[in-house]
Amino acid sequence: MSADMRTRLSHVELPNPILTAAGCGGSGRELSVFYDVSRLGALTTPSITLAPRAGRPTPRTAETPSGVLNAVGAQGPGVDAFLTSDLPWLLQQGARAVVSIAGGSVAEFVELAKRLTEQPGVSVLEVNLSWPSMEDRGRPFAADASASAEVITAVRAAARFDVPVFAKLAPDVPDVVAIARACVAAGAEGLSLINTVPGMAIDVDAARPALAAVTGGLSGPAVRPLAVRCVWQVHAALPGVPIVGMGGVMTGRDALELILAGACAVAVGTANFQDPFACPRILRELEEALTARGIERAAEAIGLAHRPSERQPR
Structure with a gap:
């Protein structure tokens, strides 16, 4: 018998816990060539900005032995194009949309939250707190608990009341739990963990940085232990708060490892670039792993590694 894969992000029910990570599934059209995107728990959009952005100069990506560095710079058409083209298309496919938003100021986040939730179709707002603050010399909002809380307070007040707000946090901070607590106290209904980790690579043949922007965000297998640690710590401190692990x-x-650590859903990022069928494959493998361990409902596995039990997964 197959496992019941349903899960919830706050009050929003999803058919399964597998999402794309922001920026790693495009608008959904790219993946729809390979499979029906409505099969996903939800599709997380690239970080939407107020104005169109050309992104950073190339080269923007560099492979590492166990991951990828990227410095794309949130290239995108802006919120107007998203609302007139991308969001309607996702809804036509029957997909659920977790919409990532990014702004350089609290005012930009507020405007995005208002615009995006004025009409139906946004299941969850994911607030990208790793975005640099223009008001604080480019320091990411996620680096400071008070700055993160200020953004979340403003977004929660601006967004439609029935759209959950999730704060996306960075792992490269002294105390991720303190920032998570601040975001939840400010009104976040959930948390997304983790964003990429700052890194750098050098092209030894050219004797130059591999990225035009010099540094970028590291993703891929190399960061999974950091993600598991952050999800574990935050779930232990805030066991009632839904977490999207990535x-x-x-x-x-x-995916099961992150769920056992405390995630109620799992977002897949870098894997999509090497295997466009990664999300449905991972969903199938996760269901098989749950069934093999005698776990009938995916929700039963959330945070199971924290709880003493006579039946521990192998």
């Missing part, structure tokens, strides 16, 4: 998920077993 970071280096390549297989269903990887």
